[in-house]
Structures are given as structure tokens and as C-alpha cells.
Amino acid sequence: MSKRIDRRNFIRGCARYSLGFGLAGLVGFTLKDTTSDEWVWQIDPFKCTSCGRCATHCVLNPSAVKCVHAYSLCGYCDLCGGYLKPGHISRDTAAENQLCPTAAIERKFIEEPYYEYKIIEDLCIGCAKCVEGCSAFGNGSLHLQIRHNLCVNCNECAIARVCPSDAISRVPASLPYKIKGGFEPGSVS
Amino acid sequence: MDPFLSKMIKVLPYLVIFTGVAALIFWIGYNPTRNFLPSEPGRDGFTEAGAIDENIIIGEQFEQFSTTQPAFREVWPRFRGSNSDNIYTSDIPLINSFNNQVPEILWEVEMGEGHAGAAIYEGLVYVLDYDEELRADMLRCFALDTGEEIWRRWYDVQIRRNHGMSRTVPAVTEDYILTIGPRGHVMCLDRETGDFLWGLDLEAEYNTEVPLWYTGQCPIIENGVAILAPGGDALMIGVDCATGNVIWETPNPGEWEMSHSSIMPFEFGGRKMYVYSASGGVAGIAADGQDAGKILWQTSQWNQPVIAASPVLMPDGKIFLTAGYGAGSMLLQLTENNGGFDLEVLKTFRPGEGMSSEQQTPILADGYMFGVLPKDARTLRNQMVCVRPEDPTEIVWSSGPTARFGLGPFILADGKFYLLDDDATLVIIQKSTTGYVELDRVKLFDGHDAWGPLAIADGFMVLRDADRMVCIDIRRN
Numbered sequence: 001m002s003k004r005i006d007r008r009n010f011i012r013g014c015a016r017y018s019l020g021f022g023l024a025g026l027v028g029f030t031l032k033d034t035t036s037d038e039w040v041w042q043i044d045p046f047k048c049t050s051c052g053r054c055a056t057h058c059v060l061n062p063s064a065v066k067c068v069h070a071y072s073l074c075g076y077c078d079l080c081g082g083y084l085k086p087g088h089i090s091r092d093t094a095a096e097n098q099l100c101p102t103a104a105i106e107r108k109f110i111e112e113p114y115y116e117y118k119i120i121e122d123l124c125i126g127c128a129k130c131v132e133g134c135s136a137f138g139n140g141s142l143h144l145q146i147r148h149n150l151c152v153n154c155n156e157c158a159i160a161r162v163c164p165s166d167a168i169s170r171v172p173a174s175l176p177y178k179i180k181g182g183f184e185p186g187s188v189s
Numbered sequence: 190m191d192p193f194l195s196k197m198i199k200v201l202p203y204l205v206i207f208t209g210v211a212a213l214i215f216w217i218g219y220n221p222t223r224n225f226l227p228s229e230p231g232r233d234g235f236t237e238a239g240a241i242d243e244n245i246i247i248g249e250q251f252e253q254f255s256t257t258q259p260a261f262r263e264v265w266p267r268f269r270g271s272n273s274d275n276i277y278t279s280d281i282p283l284i285n286s287f288n289n290q291v292p293e294i295l296w297e298v299e300m301g302e303g304h305a306g307a308a309i310y311e312g313l314v315y316v317l318d319y320d321e322e323l324r325a326d327m328l329r330c331f332a333l334d335t336g337e338e339i340w341r342r343w344y345d346v347q348i349r350r351n352h353g354m355s356r357t358v359p360a361v362t363e364d365y366i367l368t369i370g371p372r373g374h375v376m377c378l379d380r381e382t383g384d385f386l387w388g389l390d391l392e393a394e395y396n397t398e399v400p401l402w403y404t405g406q407c408p409i410i411e412n413g414v415a416i417l418a419p420g421g422d423a424l425m426i427g428v429d430c431a432t433g434n435v436i437w438e439t440p441n442p443g444e445w446e447m448s449h450s451s452i453m454p455f456e457f458g459g460r461k462m463y464v465y466s467a468s469g470g471v472a473g474i475a476a477d478g479q480d481a482g483k484i485l486w487q488t489s490q491w492n493q494p495v496i497a498a499s500p501v502l503m504p505d506g507k508i509f510l511t512a513g514y515g516a517g518s519m520l521l522q523l524t525e526n527n528g529g530f531d532l533e534v535l536k537t538f539r540p541g542e543g544m545s546s547e548q549q550t551p552i553l554a555d556g557y558m559f560g561v562l563p564k565d566a567r568t569l570r571n572q573m574v575c576v577r578p579e580d581p582t583e584i585v586w587s588s589g590p591t592a593r594f595g596l597g598p599f600i601l602a603d604g605k606f607y608l609l610d611d612d613a614t615l616v617i618i619q620k621s622t623t624g625y626v627e628l629d630r631v632k633l634f635d636g637h638d639a640w641g642p643l644a645i646a647d648g649f650m651v652l653r654d655a656d657r658m659v660c661i662d663i664r665r666n
Contacts, residue, residue: 075352077352078401079401079494079495079514081514081515086514086515086516087515090230092230092231092233092235093228093229093230093231093232093233094228094229094230095227095228095229098228103228107232107233108233108234109233109234109235109236111238112238112349113349113351113401115233135564136515136563136564136565137513137514137515137547137564137565
């Protein structure tokens with residue numbers, strides 16, 4: 001005699017299989033991105049001169065280039081050259097003191113005299129103003145990267161075409177990012 | 190007509206009006222920025238730290254380890270040397286190269302994280318360290334040739350790490366040693382014995398606002414008088430080293446604050462004066478006479494939030510001022526006018542347009558000015574440059590893109606610049622007014638943030654990175 005499945009168990013089973021297939025798909029998709037022979041565009045932060053063209057020349061608006069933060073390099077400074085405008089009136093979160101045109105950097109007090117700076121990626125337009133300020137006055141912990149969840153991987157990257165320092169190149173999709181803080185200039189992550 | 194259609198035609202205008210009114214109400218009531226947060230002060234959650242409960246007794250502790258008296262004669266008695274020009278003058282010839290060898294480290298001592306440089310007086314090295322274990326400002330005295338610690342005097346004071354803690358060079362004379370600690374604690378000792386003479390808490394006595402990265406002002410002693418610039422209630426003070434009595438105080442109506450810059454003695458127009466670049470402005474204070482302590486001239490046209498380099502004073506009355514963090518530089522012309530002084534701004538320029546510096550003070554020599562440009566000097570970033578002092582935007586030479594340097598110190602000695610890079614690489618550069626000539630370079634040890642000022646006496650160079658102080662012999666055989 002066949003066992004009859006009630007509605008509750010049927011729905012539960014469906015949900016379980018859906019979740020399983022979903023997870024498997026996600027893993028497969030991720031593996032595909034990291035193990036395939038495909039190529040993606042990458043910014044070398046050690047070559048980048050913070051010219052600002054990443055914000056204006058990407059085919060996407062806002063750009064797929066975002067600022068990322070290497071916390072291991074950050075000095076957690078109160079006077080942060082990446083957060084505060086040169087000639088700022090006071091070292092605080094007032095709009096007139098912030099360098100970022102979209103307020104994409106969140107400043108959080110840790111303890112005297114340390115502050116943490118976090119990039120709000122949805123607001124970041126990749127203008128590199130903070131990168132320039134951080135490189136000029138700090139440890140260079142703020143730097144740009146092409147975010148591959150956003151990048152449409154054009155055959156010819158519009159930013160690479162105009163990058164004055166040839167900081168953008170094609171790399172294997174298995175090594176999509178070159179993040180500061182974990183290696184010396186010139187090495188491959 | 191279909192009754193339904195007829196009904197709809199009647200209802201339609203009301204429906205349109207209703208929809209329009211609803212849309213209008215929604216449009217008026219809808220605020221697309223309702224989730225926006227205003228960028229206003231205080232969003233970072235800053236809370237004022239409560240006052241630290243501590244009883245600071247300046248100069249309280251003392252320990253003697255030895256009575257050694259090294260037999261040396263030369264002195265490097267304060268920040269930038271006896272003449273405040275950062276030039277070592279001696280008949281001792283110094284090395285031109287390292288001969289493919291790393292110079293022997295004669296001695297090495299561990300230091301609390303910081304950038305405080307040494308003063309040297311007849312074979313004794315004095316450095317104001319911060320002992321992280323004891324949590325104390327500690328003046329330590331070492332033998333120049335062996336590094337043997339002879340004595341130390343300290344007092345408990347809580348300092349939090351902030352890109353280094355100690356950063357001042359003591360002032361030493363035949364009779365006295367004068368120090369300023371990170372939080373503005375002034376200590377005066379007998380030089381020979383290390384006996385405590387007097388102390389002064391600038392925060393408590395003068396409402397000094399300690400700068401962002403702690404006190405960087407190196408004290409000076411002129412004719413037995415300690416010259417200090419507290420900011421706050423007094424722009425500058427003169428204190429009798431023998432008694433600790435305040436001889437004169439300069440009012441501070443502009444409420445200028447203490448910077449990381451140091452007071453530079455200057456003689457011009459028949460007057461001795463002290464030039465100080467405060468946060469708020471720059472001023473010349475009478476150094477002697479009945480009006481000692483009086484402001485002879487001042488301007489707030491040079492007003493930068495962070496100033497580390499000291500004013501470069503030129504014999505013709507020109508004063509070169511520079512600061513980092515995008516500030517750039519300014520050139521002033523001081524002229525004597527019937528016993529008074531007139532001041533004119535000759536030039537103001539951004540980093541990269543001429544000589545500028547974030548941390549180290551340029552050196553004036555042979556009618557030229559030498560220095561290392563900051564990171565924001567565009568294509569010339571981090572390069573050593575030589576400029577004409579009468580127009581610091583006129584760059585005579587630069588070290589080029591292959592010879593860039595960090596924030597480390599440099600000193601002129603025996604016709605050569607000895608420049609210490611951030612990672613403790615020592616570079617020897619020929620003093621030249623025609624081009625950059627690098628004679629040699631060597632990495633002394635695996636260092637970081639080697640920013641403390643250099644000191645040379647009797648051919649021994651005392652230098653440091655953030656954590657250690659070392660001594661090398663740079664005499665040429």
C-alpha cells in the first residue's frame with residue numbers, strides 16, 4: 001500500500017529540494033567564476049593614480065569601480081586624509097568637512113584617538129577622491145577595485161582605455177581582485 | 190447607449206478627479222529623502238573621554254646605573270643642533286660611502302613607540318623616551334660610544350598610542366637638561382647629576398591644547414632661560430632654568446594653539462627674537478631687552494591646523510613656512526622699520542609647486558634650500574629637491590622618480606646629506622647646487638617609521654626608528 005504524502009510534508013519537501021538546488025546552483029556559479037578560464041578586468045592599486053576616470057568612463061552609472069578598505073593598513077586616524085577635506089573646518093562628520101561627494105564613507109569612533117572608516121558601497125561612485133587623500137596623507141589603505149558582481153566585463157573596458165597609468169588589465173577570473181594589505185607591490189594575489 | 194457605458198461616462202470625471210486629488214496628496218506628502226540621514230557633527234558616535242584620574246609628579250623617579258663619563262668633546266645639544274640649522278660642523282671627516290658593508294651598530298636600545306630624537310653633550314646621549322611598561326615619560330642618559338645607560342629619570346603619565354608617543358628632543362646646556370613630554374609636562378634637570386630642578390604642567394598652568402599627535406615642540410634654552418610656547422593662556426614663556434620662575438609671558442589674544450613646530454631663535458634688524466609657527470599664526474617674540482616676551486611682529490595669514498616643520502629663517506629677513514596635509518608653503522619678508530618690523534607675504538604655493546614638507550624642516554646651506562617634498566607634491570612627490578630660497582618655487586634640481594623618500598630626517602654634515610628613509614635605509618647625498626648626486630645607501634636594520642631627528646657628535650650618529658635607537662660610527666678613517 002503506497003504511503004500517502006500530506007500537504008504539509010509535500011510543501012516541506014519542496015522547500016527542502018528548492019533550497020538544496022539553490023545552494024548547489026550558487027556553489028556551482030561561484031566555482032564557475034573562480035575556476036573557469038574566463039578573464040576579468042582588474043585594477044592594480046599600486047599603479048592607480050586616483051585620476052577619477054573610473055567614475056566617469058565606466059559604461060555603468062554608477063561605475064562598477066568601488067573603493068575598498070584595507071583595514072590592516074589603516075591608521076584609524078582622527079585626521080583622515082581620505083575622509084576629511086583639506087582645509088576642513090573641524091574633524092567631524094559634518095557634510096562640509098567630508099571629502100566624499102556622496103558621503104559613502106562612514107566614520108565611527110572606536111576609542112580616543114581612533115576612528116574606523118567603512119565604505120558604503122551602494123553610495124560609492126569610484127571617484128577616487130578618498131583614495132587620493134588617503135595616499136597623500138595616510139597609509140594608502142583606501143583603494144579602488146572593480147567589483148565583479150557589478151562589472152559587465154566588456155570586451156574592451158572603457159576605463160582601461162583611458163586609464164593614464166595602465167592600472168587596469170585583464171586577469172584570470174580565478175584572481176579577480178588585487179587587494180592592498182596582504183602583499184607587496186608587484187606580487188599577484 | 191449601453192446603460193453601463195452611460196454610467197461609466199458619468200462616473201469617469203469623478204474618478205479622474207479623485208485619482209488626481211489622491212495623486213496630488215501623495216505627491217505633496219511623499220518625501221523621497223525621508224530615509225536620508227543628515228551629515229551633521231556627531232554621527233561618528235564620538236564621546237569625550239573622561240579625565241584620567243592620575244597624580245603626575247614630574248621628575249618623581251630616578252635610577253642611576255653607572256658613573257661613566259665618556260671622554261668626548263662635541264655637542265649636539267638640541268633639536269637641529271646648536272645653531273638650529275641642522276648642520277653638523279666639525280673637523281672630523283665623515284664617510285662618503287659604506288664600502289659595500291652595513292655599518293656596525295655600536296649599540297641599540299629598545300624604545301617606546303615614538304619619534305623622539307637624541308641630544309648629545311660631551312659623550313652623553315639624552316633622549317626622552319616613553320616607557321610603555323611603566324607608562325612613564327622617561328629621560329634616559331646613555332654613553333655615546335657604548336650605549337651604557339647611565340641614569341634615567343621618569344614620572345608616571347598615561348599616554349595612548351597615537352602614531353607614536355614620544356617625539357621631542359631635549360635641550361641640553363652645560364648646566365641643564367630641559368624636556369617636554371607628550372602631554373606637555375616640562376622637566377628641568379641638573380645636567381651632570383640628573384637631579385630634578387623643577388617641573389611645569391603646560392596643560393594645567395596654561396590651558397595648553399596638546400596637539401593631535403602629542404607635543405612635538407622641542408624646547409630650547411637660551412642664556413639659562415627655558416623658552417617654551419604653550420599656546421593657550423600664553424603664546425610663549427621664558428622660565429629661569431635655575432629657579433623655575435617664569436620671567437616673562439607673551440599674551441595670546443588670538444588664542445593660537447601649540448603646533449608640532451619648534452621655536453627658532455633669529456637675529457634680524459638689530460633684534461634677537463624667537464620665531465614660532467603656532468596653529469593660528471606665526472610671530473616673532475622679543476628675546477632680550479626690557480621688552481623680552483613682547484610680540485615684535487605677527488601674522489595669522491599662515492594658519493594651518495597641522496604644522497610640523499619649523500620656520501626656516503634667512504639672513505635677509507625672509508621666513509619660509511611649510512606644512513603638510515595639503516597646506517603647502519608661504520614665504521614672508523620681514524623688514525626693519527624704525528625699530529619696528531613690517532611683514533609682507535611674498536609667495537604662497539601648494540605642494541608640488543615648490544619646496545614644501547610634511548614633517549622635516551628644510552635645510553638652508555650655501556644660499557640654497559634643500560628638503561624632501563611630501564606625498565601630495567604630484568610628480569615631484571617624495572623627491573629631494575634643491576630650491577632657491579628667494580623663490581622656493583624655483584626648483585634647481587630634484588632627485589628624480591627613482592630616488593623618492595618618506596618622512597625620515599636628514600642632516601648636513603661634512604658636505605653631505607645623511608638622509609634616513611622610513612625603513613632605516615641611510616642614504617648619503619652629495620651637497621650640490623647643480624644636481625642630485627647619491628653617493629651610497631644601505632639598510633641599517635629592518636626598521637619602520639624612522640622619523641626621529643638625527644644627531645651627530647664626535648663622528649657618532651644617533652638615529653632611531655619607531656621602536657629602537659641605534660648608534661653608528663660614521664668617521665672616515
